[in-house]
Amino acid sequence: MSASRPRLAVWKFSSCDGCQLTLLDCEEDLLPLADQVEIAYFLEASRDTGPGPYDLSLVEGSIATRTDIERIREIRAQSRVLVTIGACATAGGVQALRNARDFDKLRSVVYARPEYIDALATSTPIAQHVPVDFELRGCPVDKRQLLEVVTAFLAGRKPDVPDHSVCFECKRRGVTCVTVAHGTPCLGPVTQAGCGALCPAFGRGCFGCFGPKADPNTRALLPLLRADGVADEDVARLYRTFNAEAPAFAEAAEEAGR
Amino acid sequence: MTHRSTRLLSVGSLARVEGEGAMHVQVRDGEVESVRLSIYEPPRFFEALLRGRRYDEPVDITARICGICPVAYQMTACQAIEDACGVTVDGQLAALRRLLYCGEWIESHSLHIYLLHAPDFLGLPDALALARTDRELVERGLRLKQAGNQIMEVLGGRAVHPVNVRLGGFHRLPDRSELDRLAALLRTARRDAEETVAWTAELDYPDLHVQHALLALRPPDSYPLDSGTPTLHSGYPSAVAPLTAFLVAEFERHVVEAQAPHSTALQATVDGRHYLTGPLARWRIAAELLPAELRQMAALAGVGGTCDNPFRSIAVRAIEVLWAVREAQRLLEEYESPPRPAVPVPPRAGIGHAATEAPRGLLYHRYELGSDGTIVSADIVPPTSQNQAAIEADLRDFVQQRLHLEDTELTRQCEQAIRNYDPCISCATHFLDLTVEGR
Numbered sequence: 095m096s097a098s099r100p101r102l103a104v105w106k107f108s109s110c111d112g113c114q115l116t117l118l119d120c121e122e123d124l125l126p127l128a129d130q131v132e133i134a135y136f137l138e139a140s141r142d143t144g145p146g147p148y149d150l151s152l153v154e155g156s157i158a159t160r161t162d163i164e165r166i167r168e169i170r171a172q173s174r175v176l177v178t179i180g181a182c183a184t185a186g187g188v189q190a191l192r193n194a195r196d197f198d199k200l201r202s203v204v205y206a207r208p209e210y211i212d213a214l215a216t217s218t219p220i221a222q223h224v225p226v227d228f229e230l231r232g233c234p235v236d237k238r239q240l241l242e243v244v245t246a247f248l249a250g251r252k253p254d255v256p257d258h259s260v261c262f263e264c265k266r267r268g269v270t271c272v273t274v275a276h277g278t279p280c281l282g283p284v285t286q287a288g289c290g291a292l293c294p295a296f297g298r299g300c301f302g303c304f305g306p307k308a309d310p311n312t313r314a315l316l317p318l319l320r321a322d323g324v325a326d327e328d329v330a331r332l333y334r335t336f337n338a339e340a341p342a343f344a345e346a347a348e349e350a351g352r
Numbered sequence: 353m354t355h356r357s358t359r360l361l362s363v364g365s366l367a368r369v370e371g372e373g374a375m376h377v378q379v380r381d382g383e384v385e386s387v388r389l390s391i392y393e394p395p396r397f398f399e400a401l402l403r404g405r406r407y408d409e410p411v412d413i414t415a416r417i418c419g420i421c422p423v424a425y426q427m428t429a430c431q432a433i434e435d436a437c438g439v440t441v442d443g444q445l446a447a448l449r450r451l452l453y454c455g456e457w458i459e460s461h462s463l464h465i466y467l468l469h470a471p472d473f474l475g476l477p478d479a480l481a482l483a484r485t486d487r488e489l490v491e492r493g494l495r496l497k498q499a500g501n502q503i504m505e506v507l508g509g510r511a512v513h514p515v516n517v518r519l520g521g522f523h524r525l526p527d528r529s530e531l532d533r534l535a536a537l538l539r540t541a542r543r544d545a546e547e548t549v550a551w552t553a554e555l556d557y558p559d560l561h562v563q564h565a566l567l568a569l570r571p572p573d574s575y576p577l578d579s580g581t582p583t584l585h586s587g588y589p590s591a592v593a594p595l596t597a598f599l600v601a602e603f604e605r606h607v608v609e610a611q612a613p614h615s616t617a618l619q620a621t622v623d624g625r626h627y628l629t630g631p632l633a634r635w636r637i638a639a640e641l642l643p644a645e646l647r648q649m650a651a652l653a654g655v656g657g658t659c660d661n662p663f664r665s666i667a668v669r670a671i672e673v674l675w676a677v678r679e680a681q682r683l684l685e686e687y688e689s690p691p692r693p694a695v696p697v698p699p700r701a702g703i704g705h706a707a708t709e710a711p712r713g714l715l716y717h718r719y720e721l722g723s724d725g726t727i728v729s730a731d732i733v734p735p736t737s738q739n740q741a742a743i744e745a746d747l748r749d750f751v752q753q754r755l756h757l758e759d760t761e762l763t764r765q766c767e768q769a770i771r772n773y774d775p776c777i778s779c780a781t782h783f784l785d786l787t788v789e790g791r
Contacts, residue, residue: 108394111370112419112512118467119501119511121494125487128480139467140478141367141767158394188416189396203400213394234419234512292509296516297693298523301412303513331406335413 100149100248103135105169107155107162108189108217112234113180114138114154120237127241131248146172150247153226156182156189156217163223170224175247178220179240181233185305186339188233190217193339219339228253233303233336236288257308259283260300263291272299279322281332284310284346305337312346319350326350357381361751361763366770368468368478370420371777375766377751384755387748389740389770399730407433407699407725408519414717414732415513418776420463423456423504424710425717426517427578432717433519436704439697444690445521447683448507450578452514453708454680455503457577458541459511460711461669461676462500464774465548466493469666472768473555489551492544496673499541503680506530521694528689535684538677545674546649552667553653558765560750561660563587564742565625566633567607569709570597575641575675576634576709582606583637584622595637600705603716609733619740620733626741629713630773631668635659646675662746662772669711669774699725710735712774736775743773 104114118124118139134144151173157163170176178184186193192200197215220226230243239255246253256262260282264271272278272294280299282291286307293300306312312333319329329350333343359379366373376388398417402410410429415422427449434441441449467479470493476482483490501511506526508514516523565587569580583597584606598606609620621627636658639647650671655664701723707716713735720728750769754762 106372108396110416110419110422112416112422115419115463115512118463119497121498121501124494125480125483125490128483133478133480137365137367138370139368140480142477142481143367158396162394188401188413191401192397195400200397200400203397203403217396233416234510289510293515293523296509296524298515298518328406331409335409336416 099130099132101134101144101147102131102244103146103148103151103169103173104133104138105135105151105153105155106137107153107166107183107220108158109155109180109182109187111138111154113183113232113240114152116179116234116237116240117152120241123241127244148173149175150244151176152244153178153183153220154180156186156219157223158189158214158217159212160214161212162214166220166223175227176220176224177228177230177243177247178226179230179235181231181303181305181336182217183220184229184231184340185337186217186219188336188338190339191334192217194334217339230255231286231304232288236290239288256287258287259307259310260285260287260289260291260294260304263287263289264294267291267295269294272297273318273322277322279319279324279332281315284312284315284342301332301335302343303336305340306342310342310346312342313349316346316350358385359755359759361759361766363763363767366767368471368771369775369777370418371775373775373777375747375770377747377766379751379755382755384748384752387744387751389744389747389775399732402727402730405727407437407719407721407727410717410719410727410730411517411519412513412515417732417734419512420460420776421456421710421712422513423453423508423517424708424715426514427453428706428708428715428717429719430517430519431578431706431708432704432719433721434697434704435706436702436719436721437519437697437700438702439520439695441521441695444688445693445695446578447687448522448526448690449517451680451683452504452507452517453578454676454683455500455507457500457676457711458673458680459497459500459504461673462493462497464711465666465669465673466490466497468774469771472771473666492547496541496544496548499537499544499677502537503534506534518694519697521690521692523693525689525693531684531687535681538681538684541677542674542681545670545677549649549653549667549670549674552670555666557654557661557663558768560662560746560753560769562628562662562742562746562749563660564745565622565627566636567622567627567629567714567738568633568637569707569714570595570638571641573641575672576638577676577679578708580638580707580709582707582714584627585633585636587627600707600716603705603707603733604718604731607716607733607738609737620738621741626745627738628742628773629735629738631665631672632659632662633713634672634709635668642671642675643678646671646678649674662769665772665774699723712736712776713738734776736773736777739773739775743770743775
């Protein structure tokens with residue numbers, strides 16, 4: 095083992111752990127990857143933790159407490175490259191659904207003594223607090239894309255992660271369009287690729303877990319969703335799930351709800 | 353050591369657990385004064401966010417409570433909502449759901465056994481260090497984990513937050529060639545699982561015996577997984593009739609969740625007592641329902657009928673992995689494609705309950721629906737909030753018996769003791785910073 099292997103760190107904020115787990119799910123690639131990098135900080139995998147600086151920090155989860163804000167600033171200062179992984183880190187996650195609600199009322203539904211709870215009224219993406227070098231989408235992130243991002247940054251090149259829509263992946267995979275063939279409502283045309291057109295391949299409409307594609311035409315999709323029998327409040331609800339705070343989805347939900 | 357002393361053992365961020373938590377142990381004049389598992393991971397307010405959503409959404413939304421056991425959430429949410437709608441999913445659709453759940457048990461338990469817990473028994477910081485001393489061992493664990501993931505990918509589309517589960521069944525049925533591929537993988541997985549059970553017999557187990565009330569589901573004719581009656585073991589070894597049962601619909605009359613000030617997880621008691629759920633509880637309450645061959649293998653691995661040492665939970669998990677592999681094989685052999693991927697589940701006003709066995713223990717969901725299927729209220733009781741008080745009680749006994757150890761070693765052993773329960777903090781905050789304190 096050489097002392098000059100790049101140092102990788104994995105950090106967790108408010109999240110379900112699923113994106114970090116995706117790294118451990120790279121079973122056959124995990125041990126070879128561990129031979130190439132020094133895993134300097136990855137609490138879910140190791141009690142050995144090393145101080146910064148780190149060459150690559152992968153950040154999972156959203157900012158949900160005051161302490162989080164301080165912690166992400168320290169992590170940024172210690173990281174040469176900072177990549178956010180997953181819908182929580184890039185768009186606030188499903189827990190950002192609280193952003194539009196009365197927070198005190200919300201807390202009291204779950205906790206008898208809400209005053210003990212250190213939580214901000216909003217769940218926000220990492221990039222709202224510190225500069226981020228790359229955002230990897232998905233709820234959860236895709237294993238192949240995650241490996242591509244790690245390999246690319248360690249090699250000092252740009253990751254090959256397309257920002258086009260899920261529709262491209264359906265065509266490439268030869269999946270019959272669920273909207274055209276079955277009238278199934280689908281967010282595929284406005285959602286960023288990366289999952290491999292998973293839901294359509296299972297006969298289900300895309301529910302947007304990778305967030306908006308670049309320049310999504312949500313306005314053109316609205317009449318199609320209506321034509322498939324989706325009520326406007328359901329269109330709004332569809333956009334308001336795992337990437338509710340991604341600006342393009344927030345606006346689309348707003349527009350449908352109007 | 354001074355004559356009057358207070359020791360403070362503390363782990364600010366527990367490693368190799370799912371989610372964020374800390375431990376604080378305070379010892380004064382040779383007596384453990386307080387033990388606290390603090391769950392500082394911020395709460396995510398799922399129960400509140402589900403209000404006003406549609407009844408077909410919790411299957412995807414509650415999966416996001418936990419990336420390690422999303423299927424447990426999906427299965428429990430489906431069953432509870434189907435219960436509210438008066439629909440029972442049975443036959444081959446229920447069998448496919450059970451197969452998917454077997455996949456999650458294999459994946460989650462293999463992750464815990466090999467990547468999170470094994471390094472403790474071997475005095476190593478992580479599985480990567482373990483791979484440097486015994487690569488074959490870690491490769492076996494990863495292969496087993498992958499077999500579980502493959503089941504989840506075939507039936508669910510992906511291992512984390514599967515997309516193919518819906519009320520009434522699935523969006524799409526698997527085809528025969530996909531299932532044949534799983535059957536081939538499971539033949540290797542069965543051998544790996546048998547070797548895992550045998551390997552747990554070689555480990556050194558710290559001595560700790562606990563007496564808790566235990567709660568697990570007990571089905572009439574199988575080891576618990578996706579169904580069964582909540583069954584309580586009094587925990588007293590000499591009790592004449594140790595088992596009592598209650599209906600799932602009466603769960604909240606027996607199990608009460610209260611908020612501890614140091615934690616964002618809610619802590620539960622059953623009939624006023626703290627209790628343990630998970631592998632040790634399932635084993636005590638339902639081991640007799642396992643095939644005799646598996647019980648013999650467990651006995652050879654040192655797991656007797658009344659396993660009360662939490663450190664041996666790794667061996668119980670290994671047995672459970674083997675059981676899940678065999679169960680998956682049985683389900684595949686008996687599978688016949690059902691006529692349609694899902695049965696209709698029309699909404700109606702009502703309340704539905706369900707409980708299943710997540711890898712870490714009993715998981716309970718309750719939903720109240722309006723007549724159009726809008727969720728009026730939701731209640732979710734995850735395993736780790738049920739276990740938290742019992743974990744703290746066990747740590748207190750564990751530390752008390754080991755006060756002669758110096759801080760670093762004692763803290764390390766405390767962390768190992770916490771990992772016995774495979775705490776899932778992400779679930780609980782819907783947990784740990786270890787501090788052993790000595791002022």
